[in-house]
Amino acid sequence: MADNEIQDLREALDVSPDNGPLRRRLARVLLTHSRWSDAETELRTLLRRSPADAALNLDLARAFEAQGKHAEASALLEVRSESGAASPPELVLLARVLLVLGDRDRAVSVYGRALAADPAVVDEELAAKLGAIRVAESAPSDAKDADDAVDVERPTITFQDVGGMAEVKEEIRIKIVHPLVHAELYRSYGKTVGGGVLMYGPPGCGKTYLARATAGEVRAAFVAIGVSDVLDMWHGESERKLHEVFERARRNRPCVLFFDEVDALGASRSEMRSGGGRQLVNQFLEEMDGVRTSNDGVLILAATNAPWHVDSAFRRPGRFDRVLFVAPPDAAARADILRAQLNGKPQHDIDFAGVAARLKEFSGADLKGVVDRAVEDKLRDAIRTGIPAPIVTADLVRAASKAAPSTREWFGTARNYALHANQAGIYDDVLRYLKLS
Ligand SMILES: Nc1ncnc2c1ncn2[C@@H]1O[C@H](COP(=O)(O)OP(=O)(O)OP(=O)(O)O)[C@@H](O)[C@H]1O
Numbered sequence: 050m051a052d053n054e055i056q057d058l059r060e061a062l063d064v065s066p067d068n069g070p071l072r073r074r075l076a077r078v079l080l081t082h083s084r085w086s087d088a089e090t091e092l093r094t095l096l097r098r099s100p101a102d103a104a105l106n107l108d109l110a111r112a113f114e115a116q117g118k119h120a121e122a123s124a125l126l127e128v129r130s131e132s133g134a135a136s137p138p139e140l141v142l143l144a145r146v147l148l149v150l151g152d153r154d155r156a157v158s159v160y161g162r163a164l165a166a167d168p169a170v171v172d173e174e175l176a177a178k179l180g181a182i183r184v185a186e187s188a189p190s191d192a193k194d195a196d197d198a199v200d201v202e203r204p205t206i207t208f209q210d211v212g213g214m215a216e217v218k219e220e221i222r223i224k225i226v227h228p229l230v231h232a233e234l235y236r237s238y239g240k241t242v243g244g245g246v247l248m249y250g251p252p253g254c255g256k257t258y259l260a261r262a263t264a265g266e267v268r269a270a271f272v273a274i275g276v277s278d279v280l281d282m283w284h285g286e287s288e289r290k291l292h293e294v295f296e297r298a299r300r301n302r303p304c305v306l307f308f309d310e311v312d313a314l315g316a317s318r319s320e321m322r323s324g325g326g327r328q329l330v331n332q333f334l335e336e337m338d339g340v341r342t343s344n345d346g347v348l349i350l351a352a353t354n355a356p357w358h359v360d361s362a363f364r365r366p367g368r369f370d371r372v373l374f375v376a377p378p379d380a381a382a383r384a385d386i387l388r389a390q391l392n393g394k395p396q397h398d399i400d401f402a403g404v405a406a407r408l409k410e411f412s413g414a415d416l417k418g419v420v421d422r423a424v425e426d427k428l429r430d431a432i433r434t435g436i437p438a439p440i441v442t443a444d445l446v447r448a449a450s451k452a453a454p455s456t457r458e459w460f461g462t463a464r465n466y467a468l469h470a471n472q473a474g475i476y477d478d479v480l481r482y483l484k485l486s
Pocket residue numbers: 210211212213214250251252253254255256257258259352353354378382385386389412413414415417
């Protein structure tokens with residue numbers, strides 16, 4: 050019966066191919082009968098004439114999604130979203146597609162925008178999937194600190210998603226992944242597990258990203274704390290909050306507990322004269338030593354851009370006894386990062402190695418900026434023509450020519466410390482990187 054109707058509509062369209070309402074009817078019938086590819090053809094024809102039609106765009110994106118063409122669906126909807134034209138149902142679909150493409154953060158934010166525009170578009174299934182990303186704990190014992198800002202995440206990225214950094218990954222494997230995965234073996238050799246890894250280096254080179262990937266690698270929970278948050282937000286009761294942070298990690302073990310900007314804590318001991326600052330540092334060290342409770346299954350990572358401000362008490366055995374330099378990505382890693390950033394986006398035959406070779410000293414964040422810029426330029430073109438075109442090498446080269454690396458400034462400072470305050474050789478890697486040793 051459907052075939053008859055489709056046949057009739059096609060014949061009528063042969064006679065009057067410009068009859069828009071008729072072609073729309075045909076597209077709808079094709080969609081309701083899951084003839085996705087045929088529907089796609091008709092919708093493309095219709096959109097050439099009315100590129101701004103929200104219903105047609107939504108239908109085409111649905112047809113893409115149903116055929117597993119997620120990159121096409123996202124490109125189309127991104128164009129709509131960028132220009133502010135996307136309807137709430139289009140945004141919900143975009144969020145769904147982004148989730149499939151692995152861009153969870155954006156999926157959450159786009160879905161949030163859809164709900165804000167129209168609460169009626171709620172998609173329970175999608176919400177459940179997105180909700181699983183940030184699990185706010187709901188155990189009764191948490192009632193007292195339910196108001197705090199410590200989220201427990203379940204990262205899905207792993208070391209594979211992190212370009213380059215072979216040495217740093219290996220150190221993290223030895224120091225914290227293996228002891229967790231092969232706990233029995235370690236115990237049989239009487240090797241106790243403890244202590245953490247402190248990463249340092251210029252901004253945007255993947256410290257936070259790698260910490261999150263470490264949690265994903267061992268399928269552990271992930272709790273990330275900005276140390277200055279502890280100091281600011283919880284003014285006056287920082288010690289109690291810090292204790293709760295550790296407790297929360299222990300309750301969620303295995304758990305990667307990540308302290309960002311850990312220099313803020315170290316600085317507070319040497320530079321602040323108040324007893325409060327010292328108490329907080331002592332509390333931190335005590336928690337790290339696991340004096341009160343065992344830290345088994347709690348993996349501690351920390352990061353800083355200013356290792357020279359981190360109190361040396363943190364580097365004692367059993368604390369942050371591995372200090373790792375996270376350098377800007379080398380050419381191969383840059384190519385990996387570019388490839389990862391473009392994953393799922395429409396592209397054609399990109400010379401990743403060639404582009405990466407031009408981007409010396411660029412951080413991961415800088416590279417992301419280059420890709421973002423290339424995508425934006427492409428979107429602008431697509432809005433004009435109504436047809437998303439794939440990203441090619443020339444687009445990246447053009448975007449790269451407008452950008453500069455952000456890591457130089459950091460090395461300006463680091464160089465001085467490495468040359469003149471290199472206690473225990475902790476900055477040897479920086480000297481090596483700068484070819485000064
Ligand atoms: N090696 C890498 N592989 C893949 N992506 C990377 C890599 N390094 C950086 N990135 C990308 O760059 C972004 C910025 O990196 P990240 O936030 O981890 O840097 P950071 O070292 O923590 O910087 P900051 O010191 O400013 O906190 C990441 O979200 C990721 O998208």
